[in-house]
Every structure is written in C-alpha cells, then in structure tokens.
Amino acid sequence: MTSTVAVIGLGAMGLPMAARLAERFDVSGFDIAADRLELAAERGVRAAGSAAEAASGADVVLVAVRTGEQLESLLFGEQPLAEHLRPGAAVLLTSTVGTSGIADVAARLEAIGAHLVDAPLSGGPVRAGEGDLLIVVGASDAALVVARPVLEQLASTLSIVGDRPGDGQALKTVNQLLCGVHIAAAAEALALADALGLDRERTLDALQAGAAGSFMLGNRGPRALQAYDEGGAEVLSRLDIFVKDLGIVGDAARAHYLATPVAAAAEQLFLLGEAAGLGDRDDSAVIRVVAPNRRS
Amino acid sequence: MTSTVAVIGLGAMGLPMAARLAERFDVSGFDIAADRLELAAERGVRAAGSAAEAASGADVVLVAVRTGEQLESLLFGEQPLAEHLRPGAAVLLTSTVGTSGIADVAARLEAIGAHLVDAPLSGGPVRAGEGDLLIVVGASDAALVVARPVLEQLASTLSIVGDRPGDGQALKTVNQLLCGVHIAAAAEALALADALGLDRERTLDALQAGAAGSFMLGNRGPRALQAYDEGGAEVLSRLDIFVKDLGIVGDAARAHYLATPVAAAAEQLFLLGEAAGLGDRDDSAVIRVVAPNRRS
Incomplete structure (x- = not known):
C-alpha cells in the first residue's frame, strides 16, 4: 500500500501537486527555497530539511526538477538521494526532460532495488492542484503498482504509453x-x-x-x-x-x-x-x- | 430566379459539380477535352461547342480553372467570354487561385454589369458530386442573390466570409x-x-x-x-x-x-x-x- 510520498521541488507545478497529494497521502516536501517550503507547509505538506530527509522511507518520491542533469545530480550526485530510497520505492519523474539519459537513470535505480516512473505531464498549476492533469507514463508493471495511486490522485487522464522509462518522455x-x-x-x-x-x-x-x-x-x-x-x-x-x-x-x-x-x-x-x-x-x-x- | 448555369472546365472537380447542378438547373458545359465533354453529357449536362456558347444567356457561369491567369484569359483574352455574359450574370470562381488580381477581375465584370463571386471550395470530387463541399465566399449581396441557389446545391457548409471578391480567396x-x-x-x-x-x-x-x-x-x-x-x-x-x-x-x-x-x-x-x-x-x-x- 502506498501511503507516504515525498515531493522534491516545490515550484510552480511541484507545490500544487504536493498540496493535492497531501489530501490523500502522508506527504513530505523539500525545496531549496525556504519560502516555497513555507507555502507547502501551509497546505498540509511536512517540510523536510533536505531532499534526503524528505525521501527517507517514502513509497513514492516525486521529482519536479527542470532538467535531466538536475535529476541525475539529485539522485546520484554529491548528496545522493538514491542512498535514502527504501527498497521498492518508485521515483516519479513528472518533468519533461527528453529521452536522453532516462534509460541509464532507470537502470541505476533498478540496481539498488528502486524504480523509475517516467511520467511527464501537461496541464499547468491550476489543474495540478485539482488532480486534473494529463500524464503520459512509461514504467514497468512493478513500478506502477507502487506509483499508480499517486498518479491517479494527480491525473484526470492517465495514459500508460509503454513499459520502459523513456516512453513517457x-x-x-x-x-x-x-x-x-x-x-x-x-x-x-x-x-x-x-x-x-x-x-x-x-x-x-x-x-x-x-x-x-x-x-x-x-x-x-x-x-x-x-x-x-x-x-x-x-x-x-x-x-x-x-x-x-x-x-x-x-x-x-x-x-x-x-x-x-x-x-x-x-x-x-x-x-x-x-x-x-x-x-x-x-x-x-x-x-x-x-x-x-x-x-x- | 436562377435557372441556367454554365460550367467552364469539366476536370476532376468541374465534372461532378456540373452533374450535381444538372439535378436542379439547366446546365451547359464546356471543356477543351472532348472526352470530358462526353462524360458530362452522359450525366445530364448539355455539351457546348465553346465556352462562349455555354455561357451565353446563363444566370451563373461557374469557372473551374487552375490559375488566376487562366481566369483572366478566359474572361478577357482573345475570345473574351465576358462579351457573352447576360446583364446581371454571376461568374462563380470555385478555384483556389490566391487574392492577386481578383479585385481587378471583379471591377472589370462590374463595369459590364456582371458580378464575380469568389467561392473557393474544399472537399474533393466525391463530395463535389454529393453537394457536400465546404465553400467560403466573398461576394456582394447583389451577386449572391443570383449565385446562392447554385452555391447551396454544391455546399453542405457555406460560409460568407466577406462582401468583397477576394475575401473567399x-x-x-x-x-x-x-x-x-x-x-x-x-x-x-x-x-x-x-x-x-x-x-x-x-x-x-x-x-x-x-x-x-x-x-x-x-x-x-x-x-x-x-x-x-x-x-x-x-x-x-x-x-x-x-x-x-x-x-x-x-x-x-x-x-x-x-x-x-x-x-x-x-x-x-x-x-x-x-x-x-x-x-x-x-x-x-x-x-x-x-x-x-x-x-x-
């Protein structure tokens, strides 16, 4: 059962998604900007002191970053978030970053017993807060078992387009x-x-x-x-x-x-x-x- | 009352339009290709010996040529069809020829008491024969009084987009x-x-x-x-x-x-x-x- 969710990146899309998820799940959030963290706390999100703290023990770690480089740096960089993932956790990438490098990130996560769910979305901040997004997903069945409740809380249209991370991108x-x-x-x-x-x-x-x-x-x-x-x-x-x-x-x-x-x-x-x-x-x-x- | 129609040009679009019009009007047709003229005759169109003969006395002269140059040559060239138009006749241009030169052709027709109805269409041969075309029209009210019954026999969607010939193009x-x-x-x-x-x-x-x-x-x-x-x-x-x-x-x-x-x-x-x-x-x-x- 998916019950705890971390949201890393509380920007224009991350914040309303975190608030929407907090209506159903135990949600912790992190952003490097203190004001975004405060706004999230006002909307039912537990403010974490670091990305690693937010992600520790979470079933699903939603990552709303801008680029593929930021994703890789967050997961495997100087303070690797990947080390804090619980076994079987799903990293849910909602950003549009292109297909390049996605397969590699997915393989590195699988190697440590976690999954990448490639789930870029459309719809803007207002629809994000209302669970009215269009999300196209590339993910394995195992990853979807964990991530689906989270995706369904965010999307009004959920399209599983393939079983490989990268298919969504x-x-x-x-x-x-x-x-x-x-x-x-x-x-x-x-x-x-x-x-x-x-x-x-x-x-x-x-x-x-x-x-x-x-x-x-x-x-x-x-x-x-x-x-x-x-x-x-x-x-x-x-x-x-x-x-x-x-x-x-x-x-x-x-x-x-x-x-x-x-x-x-x-x-x-x-x-x-x-x-x-x-x-x-x-x-x-x-x-x-x-x-x-x-x-x- | 519009009762006689001439169709000049019995090609891929002209022929099925002429046949469709012959279900309701007295239609004469002309094409330089004898076989097209024969096909038209089999479908209820009177075969004329020349464009001028077809157009003589017609209420509406439908012109289905390829280019604006062909239109101008037909109307005002060596054997000017314009001289055979009855007063108040409407020349109905169904081709897509662009806006260039259209205003000039319209003015020259008005000078001899005839009208230009600029009516490019979409839909292809099959829909032409079924009266299922989309036609966008630029024409004066006076011209439309004469041409509208013909347009309605050809179009399932008739959009009067402006009152100037050229607006349709x-x-x-x-x-x-x-x-x-x-x-x-x-x-x-x-x-x-x-x-x-x-x-x-x-x-x-x-x-x-x-x-x-x-x-x-x-x-x-x-x-x-x-x-x-x-x-x-x-x-x-x-x-x-x-x-x-x-x-x-x-x-x-x-x-x-x-x-x-x-x-x-x-x-x-x-x-x-x-x-x-x-x-x-x-x-x-x-x-x-x-x-x-x-x-x-």
Whole structure:
C-alpha cells in the first residue's frame, strides 16, 4: 500500500501537486527555497530539511526538477538521494526532460532495488492542484503498482504509453512537437488573415470549424488576438516552455538523423519570442514575433 | 430566379459539380477535352461547342480553372467570354487561385454589369458530386442573390466570409496555410514517434485525444501510416495541391512583408515530395520525404 510520498521541488507545478497529494497521502516536501517550503507547509505538506530527509522511507518520491542533469545530480550526485530510497520505492519523474539519459537513470535505480516512473505531464498549476492533469507514463508493471495511486490522485487522464522509462518522455516529446507547431502556425495564420483584411473573429470561427482546425487554434487563437492588449492574454502556459520543449524535440530528432524542418521553424519563432522579452508571457504571444506591428 | 448555369472546365472537380447542378438547373458545359465533354453529357449536362456558347444567356457561369491567369484569359483574352455574359450574370470562381488580381477581375465584370463571386471550395470530387463541399465566399449581396441557389446545391457548409471578391480567396489561403502545416507536422511527429520506438497507433490515439490534436492529425495520421504500403493510402487529396496552395500562401505573405517560416518549411517538404515523384499520391505521403526508409 502506498501511503507516504515525498515531493522534491516545490515550484510552480511541484507545490500544487504536493498540496493535492497531501489530501490523500502522508506527504513530505523539500525545496531549496525556504519560502516555497513555507507555502507547502501551509497546505498540509511536512517540510523536510533536505531532499534526503524528505525521501527517507517514502513509497513514492516525486521529482519536479527542470532538467535531466538536475535529476541525475539529485539522485546520484554529491548528496545522493538514491542512498535514502527504501527498497521498492518508485521515483516519479513528472518533468519533461527528453529521452536522453532516462534509460541509464532507470537502470541505476533498478540496481539498488528502486524504480523509475517516467511520467511527464501537461496541464499547468491550476489543474495540478485539482488532480486534473494529463500524464503520459512509461514504467514497468512493478513500478506502477507502487506509483499508480499517486498518479491517479494527480491525473484526470492517465495514459500508460509503454513499459520502459523513456516512453513517457518520448510521447511527450512528439506531443510538444505538434503543440508547438500548431501554436506557431495559428500565429502565422492569424497574422496573414489580418494582413489580408479579413475579420479576425469570423475567420477564426470559419477555420476552426473545418479541416484547418486544431485544439491549439481553438485554445490559443482567441488568446493570440489578445496579445496586443495591455499585458496580453492571461499566462496559462509560458512561452519559454516551448523554447525548452522544442529544443528537446530538436535534440531527439537530431539524435535519430531525422529532419523536422517544420518543428525547427516553430522553434526559431519561440526563440525569437524569448529574445524579444516574451519568455514569461503566454505562449500565444508568439504572434508578436510574426507581426510586431499588427493592428490590435 | 436562377435557372441556367454554365460550367467552364469539366476536370476532376468541374465534372461532378456540373452533374450535381444538372439535378436542379439547366446546365451547359464546356471543356477543351472532348472526352470530358462526353462524360458530362452522359450525366445530364448539355455539351457546348465553346465556352462562349455555354455561357451565353446563363444566370451563373461557374469557372473551374487552375490559375488566376487562366481566369483572366478566359474572361478577357482573345475570345473574351465576358462579351457573352447576360446583364446581371454571376461568374462563380470555385478555384483556389490566391487574392492577386481578383479585385481587378471583379471591377472589370462590374463595369459590364456582371458580378464575380469568389467561392473557393474544399472537399474533393466525391463530395463535389454529393453537394457536400465546404465553400467560403466573398461576394456582394447583389451577386449572391443570383449565385446562392447554385452555391447551396454544391455546399453542405457555406460560409460568407466577406462582401468583397477576394475575401473567399483570402480565407482559403489562410485555411491552406494551416492545413498544409498540420499535415507536414503530423508527418514529422509520426516519423519521430517511430524513431523513438513508440507504438504508432497507440501514439496517434494519445496525441489526438489531447492538446496535440488537429483535424488533419486525425484524418491524415492513419493514412500517413499506410504511406509505405503498396501504392500508399487511397488518394483523397493530391500532394501537389499543397505545392500549389502553399505557393499561394507564400506569395500572399510576401506581398504583405510577412514572414511565415513554419508555412515555408511545410512548403519545402511538399516540394521535396513533388521532386520525389509523389505529386499524384495522397498528401499524407509527405511522411516519405521526412522518413524515406521508415519501417512500415
């Protein structure tokens, strides 16, 4: 029975996930930032003095870090958390870090009797706090026995895409290729519609109803039309996330000698967005790169 | 009352449209190819000896040509069809030819008391014969009074996007930007999924259910997975249509000094497809450009 959970990293996603898990499990948390630890304590999470202390004896150790390097350093670095894992514990990686190195981390954990559950997610902080995330998982059956109750507390859609750690990252990588391209294409399309003198709202409706439709056109299209308003659209997903994730897409494609010119062009637009100071804006603001002087 | 219709151009789209219209109107048709004229006659269309003869006295003259140059040459060239139009007649342009020159053609028709109805369509030959097309229209109210019964006989979805001829072409151009990019992105995504060792059908389902979903991923994704089978997927829409239409997108964006790098990258993939001899294949075959040696 899974009863104790550690959450390492109490950032924008880690904190609401820890709070959500504390509704059902005994949750300890750690973050290097003292204020995040305090916020977590206010929401029912036991504040630990170190990652190792948080993880000691936990059935599941949820790791919400930014990069694969941070994951490896946390588990096997100078103060190796791996040494504090109880036998059979599952390390639940919720970050999108790409497939590179995942198999190696999984093997090193298996060697000490622990499991890696590769579980990148989508949904943002609000949905994280409500257990309304989409999580794609690559993990062995043994790992899932321990981790499933935790995943089910966080996800409204749980998709087990393969039995190898890395399968979750792979699917998330492909997912982000499409999401990033669709957002960038929506920006180009709406900027072109505007240049051609079309009514923007009517155009968006007509496009979305037919073969041009996509989840992202419907979701980000209306927000792109707000990108020139004061402050732009509410930030539901930051633009710099696609700088990171399309970088992961490029790395993955390159590693397999695969040309993905459409994804690469989208990546360039998001990089231009970052360079233009839009990294912390909603990702729909990428339209400001395509048409900086577009009439609002 | 609209009762007589001429159809100029009895090709892949013109012929089934003429047959569909003959169920309701007195339809005369013309094509320079005698065999197309014969096929049309078998389906209830009066075969005319020339475009001028077909158009004489018609309430609506449907023009299904390939390019804007052909349209202008037909109407105002050496044997100008415009001279044979009855007062108040509507010239119904169903081709996707881009916005360039449309306003000029419309003005020249207005000067002789006729109208241009700019009505590019989507849907393919089968749907054309069943009155199941999507048609986006830019036309004045006066022109629509005459043309609407004809449009309604052809379309299941009729979207009046503006009152100027050119508005239909503009919307179709933006539509094709998104469609072309989404098909190319689906190809890149499925090729990457394959390279990363994911199960392709399961991946497609997981992607389409979430934020990565698009009409084209759902429609062309399964057909892209057939692209390596003998002959590939059934040709529902030819790859070279996107060579043409993304060319129109590029021209339109260029004319407005707009950079559309994602659409431009997609265009390059379709051009590579044409160069690889895939022009007459289903457009989902563009995946063979991305991954020529992909395991089937």
